[in-house]
Amino acid sequence: MRDIKYIFFDCMETLIDLDPLPTREDYALWAYRGSGLEHLWPDYTDFLAEYNRARELLNHKHRNLREDSFSDRFAIMCGQNPRIKTGKMRPRMAASRLCENFLLHYYRRCFVHDDVRTVLPGLAARYSLGIVSNFKTRGGIEYLLQTQGLAAYFSFVLVSISFGRRKPHLSIYNKAIQKSRVFAEEILFIGDDIHNDIVVPQSLGMQTLLLDRDDRFEGTHKKISTFKELEYFL
DSSP: OOSOOEEEEOOBTTTBEESSOOOHHHHHHHHHTTSSOGGGSSSHHHHHHHHHHHHHHHHHHSOTTBOOOHHHHHHHHHHHOHHHHTSSSOHHHHHHHHHHHHHHHHHHTEEOOHHHHHHHHHHHHHSEEEEEEOOSSTTHHHHHHHHTTOGGGOSEEEEHHHHSBOTTOHHHHHHHHHHHTSOGGGEEEEESOHIIIIIHHHHTTOEEEEEOTTOOOOSSOOEESSGGGHHHHO
């Protein structure tokens, strides 16, 4: 690695992991189970079908990598639910409860690997650090960084739900480069997704490292399996 002044990190599955990694169905289940609103749908299968319909609707509406939120999905579901429309609970209140329940399950599963905790302080002493991440809940990444004790290491946090577009849209990377106030060639991007964190950053001139803890990827990309290997490259 040459003349690095700034390191950009993806967040989820790079700095912060989940155990176990969720499936798409898990996201719906975490909102539904324990929400106290289960009675508003015939069963979980019906809830999941409604969740998927809301997701597809937003995907169609928010083309060109515009970000939608989990709150948006639950708001659509609750706004169309006849039991909510005719009951005492307002759709907005029901959607808020589903979102809170989802986040409770999500945050509970988050953790930081020991090698991340060990290496980050040294990196922060030598380089400026930033985060460029996709996430569908406002303030969610910031909350996780704070509660996991990582927030102080980063000069800025750029998240898709606040910015409005998600990786790999070029605008979110260009905004991060602008925030760094260095040349793209002086930035190292580290993440676990080949396209979002390697291919597109490289196309903009950044240097890259793929975090591949489970040796899933083959190819010519420079990669590490733990944060401790960063010393070899830096």
